[in-house]
Amino acid sequence: MSFFLSYLILSAIFAILALSTNLLVGLVGIFSVSQAAIFGVGAYIVAGLTMHSVMPFLPALVVAMAVCAVLNVLLALPSLRVAGDYFVVTSFGSQLVATALFINLVFLTGGASGLSGIPAPEILCWKAVLPWQIAILSIAALAFVSLMFWLMMRSPFGKLINAVRLDENAVRAAGKGVRSTKLVVAAISGTFAAIAGGLYGVHLSYIDPVSFDIHVSILILAMMVFGGARTLAGSILGPLVLLALPQLLNLIQLPSTSIGPVRQLIYGLLLVLFMLFRPQGLLGKKI
Amino acid sequence: MAGFLLQLLADGLVTGIGIGLVAISFTLYYATTGTFHVAHAGLYTLGAYMAWWLTTMSVPFALACIAAAAICLLAGLLVQVLVYDRLDRTDASPLAKLIASLGVLYVLQNLVAILFSPDLLQFPTAWRGGVIQLGEVYLSYAQLVVAGSGLVIFAALMAFTRLTMAGTRIRAVASNPFLAEITQLRPHRVYLMVMAIASAIVAVAGAAIGFDQAIQPYTGILVLLVATIAVIAGGIGSITGAFVISIFLSVLQNATLVVLPGRWSIALTFALFIAFIVIRPRGLFAHR
Numbered sequence: 001m002s003f004f005l006s007y008l009i010l011s012a013i014f015a016i017l018a019l020s021t022n023l024l025v026g027l028v029g030i031f032s033v034s035q036a037a038i039f040g041v042g043a044y045i046v047a048g049l050t051m052h053s054v055m056p057f058l059p060a061l062v063v064a065m066a067v068c069a070v071l072n073v074l075l076a077l078p079s080l081r082v083a084g085d086y087f088v089v090t091s092f093g094s095q096l097v098a099t100a101l102f103i104n105l106v107f108l109t110g111g112a113s114g115l116s117g118i119p120a121p122e123i124l125c126w127k128a129v130l131p132w133q134i135a136i137l138s139i140a141a142l143a144f145v146s147l148m149f150w151l152m153m154r155s156p157f158g159k160l161i162n163a164v165r166l167d168e169n170a171v172r173a174a175g176k177g178v179r180s181t182k183l184v185v186a187a188i189s190g191t192f193a194a195i196a197g198g199l200y201g202v203h204l205s206y207i208d209p210v211s212f213d214i215h216v217s218i219l220i221l222a223m224m225v226f227g228g229a230r231t232l233a234g235s236i237l238g239p240l241v242l243l244a245l246p247q248l249l250n251l252i253q254l255p256s257t258s259i260g261p262v263r264q265l266i267y268g269l270l271l272v273l274f275m276l277f278r279p280q281g282l283l284g285k286k287i
Numbered sequence: 288m289a290g291f292l293l294q295l296l297a298d299g300l301v302t303g304i305g306i307g308l309v310a311i312s313f314t315l316y317y318a319t320t321g322t323f324h325v326a327h328a329g330l331y332t333l334g335a336y337m338a339w340w341l342t343t344m345s346v347p348f349a350l351a352c353i354a355a356a357a358i359c360l361l362a363g364l365l366v367q368v369l370v371y372d373r374l375d376r377t378d379a380s381p382l383a384k385l386i387a388s389l390g391v392l393y394v395l396q397n398l399v400a401i402l403f404s405p406d407l408l409q410f411p412t413a414w415r416g417g418v419i420q421l422g423e424v425y426l427s428y429a430q431l432v433v434a435g436s437g438l439v440i441f442a443a444l445m446a447f448t449r450l451t452m453a454g455t456r457i458r459a460v461a462s463n464p465f466l467a468e469i470t471q472l473r474p475h476r477v478y479l480m481v482m483a484i485a486s487a488i489v490a491v492a493g494a495a496i497g498f499d500q501a502i503q504p505y506t507g508i509l510v511l512l513v514a515t516i517a518v519i520a521g522g523i524g525s526i527t528g529a530f531v532i533s534i535f536l537s538v539l540q541n542a543t544l545v546v547l548p549g550r551w552s553i554a555l556t557f558a559l560f561i562a563f564i565v566i567r568p569r570g571l572f573a574h575r
Binding site for chain 2: 088089
């Protein structure tokens with residue numbers, strides 16, 4: 001039972017991350033392999049603030065959301081100035097630098113061994129200690145993020161975002177800001193990643209740099225690609241299926257050193273095959 | 288102290304020549320096709336493992352290198368035909384191509400992790416540890432292999448693109464693929480050719496750098512990152528620029544080891560890159 005709850009919680013967390021990536025990659029077409037870095041910053045901030053009793057969970061999460069929004073905007077800034085391909089390099093670079101920081105800023109992050117003993121989240125007088133309580137919290141967070149995503153897509157701003165992706169010049173000619181639109185989307189994407197990060201820390205009560213490295217960024221990207229770009233349902237379906245995959249792999253007997261690589265091999269295959277045969281993913285639109 | 292610094296600079300120079308090979312092969316493919324071929328890092332890794340595997344079966348290292356280059360050449364052609372060409376036909380966006388390329392990278396690096404080992408591996412060849420002394424600097428035979436193969440391949444590629452008909456065709460397609468199409472230069476064939484050349488070169492780079500240091504399935508992307516930074520800073524399409532900046536970056540990384548612990552070197556290179564693209568996005572050696 002607790003295993004199933006853990007799967008549910010992780011699916012909700014990764015669905016939030018997939019939506020965050022969907023905003024950048026699917027909606028405005030900014031390639032990103034640094035979402036795990038933002039996710040990590042959110043997790044470390046919430047963990048650090050609550051562990052040292054600076055503030056309770058919710059205010060800590062708000063701080064993390066603000067920091068991650070700013071950080072994601074900073075990371076997206078080069079994409080406004082340089083052509084798409086250059087931004088690939090900055091995105092990879094940001095992710096690798098973030099991992100280096102997570103490992104080396106030992107006084108903040110606990111280094112490679114990470115932070116353990118992250119306290120259970122306390123919201124007003126309700127304390128989420130048991131797995132099912134964390135599950136409710138995660139699903140509520142996913143519902144909130146999904147609602148935001150849905151409302152945004154239906155709003156005039158959502159139309160503007162689509163227009164930016166399709167034809168930047170037309171948007172400029174209509175007197176709307178292309179840059180400001182992209183930056184606002186990046187900021188919202190950052191807050192989503194921060195929420196996921198905060199939840200991840202309290203769910204496992206332990207975080208380390210490996211949870212936020214480049215492979216996690218690729219996993220999130222694969223989830224989004226699997227479900228499909230620019231859809232809410234796709235970003236929820238992707239994590240549900242891809243997180244069930246390791247359990248299916250347990251059915252065939254693999255040597256323990258191959259489990260990680262086999263999983264990543266499958267994610268890589270999914271990325272290639274979907275781009276070749278179904279670029280819209282299962283439920284989405286063409287990327 | 289002076290000897291120590293000199294040694295660091297020499298090591299940086301050698302590694303830089305190795306990374307330079309990755310950079311020149313990447314820029315050859317990227318400038319010609321416009322595809323940001325992230326999977327190049329996967330072919331780098333594949334080349335290193337193929338050479339290692341053959342060497343463990345007591346094939347001489349030079350022969351293993353050539354075989355690895357041939358294997359990667361074929362693998363590169365497969366990627367071109369099965370993935371990139373197909374995506375071109377379906378009019379895929381650059382983003383879709385990039386994601387597919389990333390997928391290929393993941394397939395390749397995890398394939399070698401499964402087939403061989405996810406851990407660090409050393410080449411078994413006995414002579415690679417031998418050392419020669421040049422003044423205060425010591426260079427291992429493995430480092431000589433990296434520097435020697437790097438300089439020879441760089442010179443050969445320069446001669447090929449400048450002096451041969453095929454090289455001229457590559458440059459024609461690179462500068463204007465549409466015009467090349469209507470003048471029957473057949474860009475598609477040129478794409479296959481640059482993929483073959485780039486893959487063979489990067490396989491040798493992977494094998495040589497792995498021979499000197501060690502091989503590991505997931506380090507290719509880090510090497511490619513430094514290489515692409517050199518490509519961009521050198522000006523897209525400039526083979527000399529990519530090669531020279533690779534060496535410069537690597538020497539700089541090693542020189543800063545005197546004042547800064549090695550774990551910050553990625554951050555430093557990357558900060559330099561950000562500063563660079565903000566100040567001079569067209570590159571130092573750009574001629575377009």
